[in-house]
């Protein structure tokens with residue numbers, strides 16, 4: 001089988017006497033954006049710093065494109081691009097000087113440097129600012145340059161730590177689009193505690209809490225993590241509340257509007273189907289029936305144990 005782009009096995013790390021991450025396992029196989037989610041202090045930066053070879057783990061192994069990062073760091077790091085939370089920008093460099101410097105650091109072959117820099121400038125939409133000093137760029141464009149330095153050596157795997165931090169709403173949308181675009185031909189691990197960020201960019205989620213992996217799956221699985229147990233129905237000709245409440249599987253009724261109701265139910269699909277059939281059969285004027293999903297916030301709260309409901 002083809003190597004995973006990233007494989008983390010039983011990763012643990014301890015600062016002094018405190019374990020910051022415990023027994024993390026994860027694999028990333030394909031292109032696209034994977035969100036690394038967790039509250040402040042959950043262990044995201046520690047995990048990412050280890051995966052990028054910036055911090056040496058206390059235990060466990062990290063493989064990048066099949067190469068053990070501990071045994072062969074130089075080779076493994078050729079496949080990694082990293083944009084830390086605090087951008088490593090030299091303010092007195094122009095954009096082009098800075099990217100050329102980064103390409104050298106990343107050991108891009110001398111004769112390829114010009115092409116690599118041009119490619120990164122264009123992909124990140126900063127070619128027109130190539131001669132501008134970094135200090136004179138707006139926050140959004142500095143962030144673009146941060147992403148450009150992470151992809152200048154064309155790595156298979158890019159790690160972005162809170163990439164939209166401190167940006168205004170327009171800049172956030174632009175940077176998210178750029179992230180999706182660079183993830184079309186590589187894997188991107190994006191750390192965030194912002195749920196809308198995950199929703200807007202990620203196909204998969206890994207969630208860490210108190211140093212441990214508490215969820216790994218698709219965005220849809222995350223969304224469905226809490227069993228739905230409410231239906232919203234619109235009945236243009238509603239019966240008496242008791243008539244609805246006596247139906248099998250229905251546990252509660254809340255009137256949201258004159259013809260709109262939220263029904264607590266047993267979570268069984270057949271109950272929802274039965275309500276639809278009865279509403280039609282009895283002429284209740286069914287216009288809409290929605291199985292309510294848990295919000296991402298509710299799932300996040302549940303997984304981060306802030307809410308034990």
Ligand SMILES: Nc1ncnc2c1ncn2[C@@H]1O[C@H](COP(=O)(O)OP(=O)(O)OP(=O)(O)O)[C@@H](O)[C@H]1O
Nearest residue numbers: 015016020038039040041042043044045046047193
């Ligand atoms: N250099 C360090 N020395 C000691 N403890 C640390 C160090 N860095 C992080 N920690 C601790 O390790 C735990 C995990 O921190 P980490 O920075 O990985 O979390 P995080 O999820 O990235 O949080 P944030 O979103 O706030 O950056 C926290 O309890 C933190 O206080």
